[in-house]
Amino acid sequence: MSVHASPDLSHIEAWIFDLDNTLYPASCDLFALIDERMTAYVGRLVGCDPVQARAIQKRYFRDHGTTLSGLMALHGTDPRHFLGDVHDIALDRVEHDARLVEAIARLPGRKLVFTNGDVDYAQRVLDRIGLGTSFEAIHDIHAMDYVPKPAPASYAAMCARWDIDPAAALFAEDMARNLKPAKALGMTTLWINNGSEQASDEEFAPYIDYRAAHLTDWLHELTGEMA
Template sequence: MLDALRHIDTWIFDLDNTLYPASSDLFGLIDQRMTDYVARLKGVDAVAARAIQKALFHEHGTTLSGLMRTHAIDPHEFLGFVHDIEMDVLAEDRRLLAALARLPGRKLIFTNGDEPYARKVLARLGLSESFEAIHDIHACAYQPKPNPAAYAAMCAALRVEPTTALFVEDMARNLVPAKALGMTTVWVNNGSDQATAERHADSIDYETDDVGAWLDEIAGDPE
């Protein structure tokens, strides 16, 4: 274990594009389902729906939050629809699985998705038994990352002490509130959030393009 990380007793991970490569483009399937949902809700074509969807995302943090505020949709119905996808593009990463097992302390998932979807992804990745708990968008009262309230809710619900926690995330902007709380942060530079990384450089302690490789290096040799 790196000396600088020996104080860490809680390892918190984002899910999408963090525990699997962004190149698998699983989120692309979800993104298309969100466009389809908006098109059906608004009665518009795919081009118009896409523009509305992206405007909601940028204004409210997630498409779900935007739709809840502007159209009072049922979040369970929305998430069930957009997460109804195949997981064939995902594959197990045995190095990641082994490295997680060697990390001392607790391992948690903190996601803007919901728990049923997260469990499907983890099962496909062979990580069903690797994490103690999942803090999802329902548990955050639909206040998504990077809303600071989401981080406070997660820490309170899961009894996390931020100064001894490390947070791994592919979206640099989502590391800002974690760093402000005192967490050690790891940015997964996989091409999915290049545009905002430079703006949030002060909130990034470590950078990697491969979580499995990074954890394998810092977790130490297997006994």
């Protein structure tokens, strides 16, 4: 659905953005670097070779929702130690995006980041993009009590923490399945269809209000109409 086919968005008071593969291109593939470090972390913890470690990591992800959740449940892993380790990656793949900085600055109302990562990592990424001071808050995995998106309770808690009216909020996210709880709360939803979503979006189509291949272009079109 294009901006021109959408209803008036003048009612939006809070603009909420996922971080990874939403505020920067999926082609950066930072998760590949994080994934390597997660496998290495599991290998050191369990004491096994990389092939076994990767199988364990993926099993934890499948059975517990995230690798971290599995590590916490089965090994009592300190989440801050884990997140600090796996997010210790080079960010040279992420480039300054002046057009995105400008577009977000032109949005009326509040702006927040809602991420399954942690604040330290998110801030580093935002600084690289040029968005280091563009957001009121970063609601991260620690604030979610380690219950990540798409758990519905995490969305409700985020809205309560920052006094957000879901009916006056828009949530932009590259994973279509993560839009369902937002839509259930009454948010307007934007799916960044940039190839990062591995599953089909058909199941989640009813929860998608807008689709865009590039967030920057979509926002420039939108803010141009708002002007």
